[in-house]
Amino acid sequence: METGLRPCFGCGAPVPDVDGPAHRYIGASPGCWRLYGEVLAREYEDYARFAPVHRLTVDAYAAQHPGTPSPQSIGSVGVHLVRLHLQLERGLPHDRANAAMLEISSRVKVDFVWLDPPAHLGDVTVLDVLDARGPEEHMARVRGWAASVWGAWAPHHETVRRWAAGGSYPKIARGR
Numbered sequence: 001m002e003t004g005l006r007p008c009f010g011c012g013a014p015v016p017d018v019d020g021p022a023h024r025y026i027g028a029s030p031g032c033w034r035l036y037g038e039v040l041a042r043e044y045e046d047y048a049r050f051a052p053v054h055r056l057t058v059d060a061y062a063a064q065h066p067g068t069p070s071p072q073s074i075g076s077v078g079v080h081l082v083r084l085h086l087q088l089e090r091g092l093p094h095d096r097a098n099a100a101m102l103e104i105s106s107r108v109k110v111d112f113v114w115l116d117p118p119a120h121l122g123d124v125t126v127l128d129v130l131d132a133r134g135p136e137e138h139m140a141r142v143r144g145w146a147a148s149v150w151g152a153w154a155p156h157h158e159t160v161r162r163w164a165a166g167g168s169y170p171k172i173a174r175g176r
């Protein structure tokens with residue numbers, strides 16, 4: 001059945017105008033949430049290959065769909081922005097970035113506050129990843145997507161860096 005397209009209320013991508021499940025606090029239209037599920041399914045099918053970018057996928061999607069202020073959305077946006085910072089600015093590989101993010105959030109999650117999302121959360125969306133022809137392009141597009149979303153959050157970079165500095169992750173980074 002053909003369905004029309006409607007901009008996702010989170011990322012603005014033209015996504016299928018469908019009813020369906022969406023995440024409880026990630027602010028995505030059902031059609032966008034479904035496409036994200038397809039991207040995740042592709043990554044899980046060949047996880048050994050996609051592991052280096054899988055967390056960037058999750059972080060980019062969550063940070064591009066901040067939703068509305070709630071304790072859950074504040075925590076989600078906070079940890080995903082911290083993990084983007086760790087991977088993109090600190091150069092931590094995905095597994096170290098995850099361990100560091102968990103450690104940081106256990107210490108500083110209480111300090112997280114709602115960050116007013118920028119009006120535009122980047123030109124790259126889940127659609128661009130879904131359109132990739134082959135794994136290499138998929139991974140390259142995830143990296144571009146993550147960089148784009150992180151860049152869009154520039155007004156709050158200093159806050160995110162400060163949160164990240166509240167953890168002890170440099171010790172983890174030195175242990176590489």
Ligand SMILES: [Zn+2]
Pocket residue numbers: 008009010011012013028029032033065
């Ligand atoms: Zn979306």
